[in-house]
Amino acid sequence: MDAIERLHHDAIVCDLHVDTLQRLAKGESLAGNGGHLDLPRMRRGGLDLQFFAVWVDPVYLPRREGERDRSYERANALIDAFEREMQTHSAAVQPARTAAEARRIVAAGGIAAALGIEGGHAIENDLGKLEALYRRGVRYMGLTWNNSLDWADAAKEETLHGTRHGGLTGFGEQVVRRMNDLGMIVDLSHAAESTFWHVLRVSRAPVMASHSDAWALTPHFRNLKDDQIRALAAHGGIIGINFYCAFLDTTFMQRQMQAEEHLKDQVEAIETAHLYDFPTQCTLARRLLDAEMGPTPVPATRIADHVLHMVQLVGPDHVALGSDFDGTAAVPDDMPDVEHLPLVTRLLHQRGLDDNAIRKILGENVLRFFERVCG
Numbered sequence: 427m428d429a430i431e432r433l434h435h436d437a438i439v440c441d442l443h444v445d446t447l448q449r450l451a452k453g454e455s456l457a458g459n460g461g462h463l464d465l466p467r468m469r470r471g472g473l474d475l476q477f478f479a480v481w482v483d484p485v486y487l488p489r490r491e492g493e494r495d496r497s498y499e500r501a502n503a504l505i506d507a508f509e510r511e512m513q514t515h516s517a518a519v520q521p522a523r524t525a526a527e528a529r530r531i532v533a534a535g536g537i538a539a540a541l542g543i544e545g546g547h548a549i550e551n552d553l554g555k556l557e558a559l560y561r562r563g564v565r566y567m568g569l570t571w572n573n574s575l576d577w578a579d580a581a582k583e584e585t586l587h588g589t590r591h592g593g594l595t596g597f598g599e600q601v602v603r604r605m606n607d608l609g610m611i612v613d614l615s616h617a618a619e620s621t622f623w624h625v626l627r628v629s630r631a632p633v634m635a636s637h638s639d640a641w642a643l644t645p646h647f648r649n650l651k652d653d654q655i656r657a658l659a660a661h662g663g664i665i666g667i668n669f670y671c672a673f674l675d676t677t678f679m680q681r682q683m684q685a686e687e688h689l690k691d692q693v694e695a696i697e698t699a700h701l702y703d704f705p706t707q708c709t710l711a712r713r714l715l716d717a718e719m720g721p722t723p724v725p726a727t728r729i730a731d732h733v734l735h736m737v738q739l740v741g742p743d744h745v746a747l748g749s750d751f752d753g754t755a756a757v758p759d760d761m762p763d764v765e766h767l768p769l770v771t772r773l774l775h776q777r778g779l780d781d782n783a784i785r786k787i788l789g790e791n792v793l794r795f796f797e798r799v800c801g
């Protein structure tokens with residue numbers, strides 16, 4: 427092991443966002459699976475604290491008049507899968523509801539696991555359900571996924587079809603305030619710009635973007651513009667760098683968008699055929715898109731590019747990791763899974779960041795922020 431690997435394994439490494447619960451809810455195991463993340467590879471990759479996203483696919487929303495909303499039920503099913511895996515592998519991984527708990531678990535040689543909702547439709551417009559999810563251990567909520575809600579605009583919908591509410595409605599403001607009261611982190615990845623600025627006016631606590639990159643390098647609606655990065659930092663927030671190639675690299679993004687447009691019907695057919703099976707949708711759609719796009723290599727150095735851009739804008743105290751592993755099949759060729767995380771440390775070192783800055787980005791920023799917002 428060389429000095430860089432020692433630094434990586436000695437540092438506390440945190441990841442703000444993976445979609446592995448989609449696999450665990452299908453019956454796959456944290457002991458080993460065909461996705462990006464399992465316990466043996468987390469261990470080898472030096473990962474210490476993982477936030478698992480409770481992403482509720484909008485297919486659980488009522489799709490026809492009179493149909494029941496199953497979003498909250500789905501969120502709970504994903505948390506059931508999380509708890510089952512925590513019990514099964516309790517010697518290796520334990521749930522953490524506070525930063526202090528996470529530090530204790532890691533100090534004792536374990537891996538800490540935490541929960542965050544992705545998509546505020548999970549609460550079905552009901553603050554009681556928000557509180558119930560908090561009681562089950564959820565410590566952050568991404569206000570929206572790609573779909574705008576009755577109470578908040580999403581980046582994708584606002585970009586493609588214009589704003590619905592101009593940010594938050596009155597109920598949306600209540601959600602943010604209740605999250606502040608509970609000690610639940612507001613996550614603005616996927617939120618529309620209107621929602622982003624509205625939340626910064628309303629929230630009493632610092633907020634984060636769990637898995638978003640820099641728009642100045644890759645102008646995707648999921649990425650953050652420089653003024654947003656500065657504002658998040660000024661409010662004490664953090665940003666997790668996303669490893670999805672379409673957010674990291676502009677050429678990949680453009681080819682991906684062209685391919686998605688060209689293959690719209692085929693991709694939709696895959697989604698319909700595997701309606702409740704995101705991992706399979708993801709794999710099959712990727713195969714189709716890759717064939718259409720042709721070789722479009724994105725090296726892991728792009729991850730360092732986005733980190734360095736943010737560090738140059740706001741310093742090293744506000745940048746973190748939010749890989750999106752298992753949420754996308756398109757990650758850099760040399761960052762194919764969690765086991766390869768030590769490469770991030772090596773790349774940041776090569777770019778001239780000192781050990782202290784690297785430790786902050788790998789995990790100390792997340793722990794400081796987690797402690798400040800959730801206690």
Ligand SMILES: [Zn+2]
Nearest residue numbers: 544616637753
């Ligand atoms: Zn996401």
